[in-house]
Each structure stands twice: as structure tokens, then as C-alpha cells.
Amino acid sequence: MTGEDDLWPLVTGFLGISLLSVGGGIAVLPEMHRLVVESHGWMDGLAFAKRYALAQAAPGPNIMVVGLIGWHVAGAIGMVSAMLAMCGPTSLLAYAFARLRRRVAGARWMRVFERGMVPIAIGLIAASGLLLASGAAEGWLPVAISAGSTLFVWRTRRSPLWVLAVGAVLGALFLH
């Protein structure tokens, strides 16, 4: 059963999860699954997986999966409340840190922190690309598209929308 009664557990559930989400919203996907599928039975595992796939396939932050879950549980108000619960407190923290960073700009310990996180940031981007590629790798063609797109984006300054369009066309022609 879904509706207004579920709004409160939805909000408190995502509030709790958001504080664990060090490393990004998708780091807590297993906790979301536990909340949505196992604890409250708001949807089954397949419906959960489909919403996650949609949030991945659509443009925008992958954390939109939380909005989709909220929508399913309590409509538009559910979408907005779940997103606010997931993003509100951590946004305040990010803002507080950004303010601190401006205030102490140039301080040695802050320089160390900023520089020290850069390699991790890039390593995580590369890994998210690889995981996305392996999820799409149904046969040799998607692998070739990923490899070609990597080269295109690395070596040129043209808009990556070109490779997305080519990927869509090749997919439509050869992948079904």
C-alpha cells in the first residue's frame, strides 16, 4: 500500500541514508534497496532495478532514482520530499565546507586537502565510466562504441552529443 501514510517513513528513511552516502548517492544503493524493497515493500526488486536503470539512462544526476522512488510511493509530493530528504542535509554540509574553503583559501592544510583528493576524484570518474561500459557491453558493438567514444572525447573538443547520437543510431540499427 502506498500513499500519504508512507510519506514520513520515506522522508526519515532517506534522511538516514543520505548521511551514510560518503562517495556519492550511488554508494548507498544497497541501503536504498533495503529501505524500499525489503523493509517497506513499496515495490519489488524488478521495479527498483528498472527505476535505477532509468535514472542511469536519462541525463542528469543518477540520484534522481530517489525522486522516482518518491514518485512511486506518494506522487509528486513524494518525489520532492524524498529528494529533499536525500539532498538537503548533505547540501548544507557541502555549502558549509565551500564557505570554509573560501575563508581559509590558500591555507596550507586546505591546499593539501584539495590536492590530495584530486587523484581519487579522477580515478572514481574513470571507474564509473568502466562500470557503465561493462553494463552496456552486450556483444562487441557496444564495446567498440565505448572505445570510439573514449578516443573522440579524449582527442577532440567537439561536443560529446555527437557520439551519443552515433551510439543511438548504431544501437537502433544493429542491437536488436
Added chain:
Amino acid sequence: MSERPSRTALFLGYLQIGLTSFGGVNAWARRFFVEKKGWLTEQEYAEVLGIGQVLPGPNALNTAIGIGTYFHGATGAIVCALGLFTGPMVLLAAVASLYDTYGQLPLVRAILTGIAAAAAGMVMGTAVKMVTKLRPSRTLLCIGLAAFTLAALKVRMPYVLLMLAPLGLIAAWRELDR
């Protein structure tokens, strides 16, 4: 920083990023701020992104708040966050029901797979480009490769950060001494 973007420019920028960012926001935000507009250097963007990733919360949003605050304080943070979510929120509300009905049609699935494969390449190409432009020391490169390997092996993110953040801090500390 070549110029300081207005709040409107930041909002419109993030609106555009939100609506085009297949495969995740970070690679697209980098393209917009560093390559297209030149409002941030490669190093500046990488630093905001790194902070956005170690703080809890969606890292694309943390990064947007970091960038907004950097240029315009609280109002900058708000316009960047709103810009980032407005487009995808409307889009997803519209397509969520369609996707349940049509998302598994063979043609739709094939197109989505082709786009996902291309978007994956976009994300990997961005990482390679950042490395080639930033020219990190060998130590930092090794830490980056370790982060890549652990995350690719699906080690849980808090553990990856707990293991590697101290190494990153030590390496950055030693390099600042030189």
C-alpha cells in the same frame, strides 16, 4: 579564471548540463566549465570535484554547490543546485510512466544501450583527458589508479575513501613542500 559568470549564467549552465549529462554529471560539468567557458581551470575543477566526492551526498550536487559558492556564495549555490535538478526532474516525471510501459521494447532498449555505451566512453575519455592535462606526479598517479581499480572492483565507496584519502593527503603534503 578568465571572468566571473553571473548567477543567471550559472543557472542556465547547470540547466544545460542537467539536460545533456548522459552517463553522469561530472564529465559534462567539466566540459562546460573548463573546456567551453574557461571559468575554471582543470586543476580548480578537479579540486571542487574531489571535495564533492569525499563529502557525503550526491557528488554532482556537492560539486554544483561548491562551484556556486566559489563564484557567488549562498545564492550561487542555490542557482547551481536548482539548475542541475530542474531539467531532469521535469523530464523524469514525464517519462517515468512511459518507461515502465515502453522501456523494455527491443528498439528502445537497443537505442538506450547504444547511448549508454557512448556515454561510458565519454566518461572514460574525460578521465584520460584530465590526467593528460594535469600531469600528476607518479605518486598521485598511483593513488588515482588505485582508486580506479578498487572502485571498478566494486569495493564499497566509504572503504575506498578511507584507504586512499590518507595516502592522497600525505602525497599532497610532501609535494607542497617542494
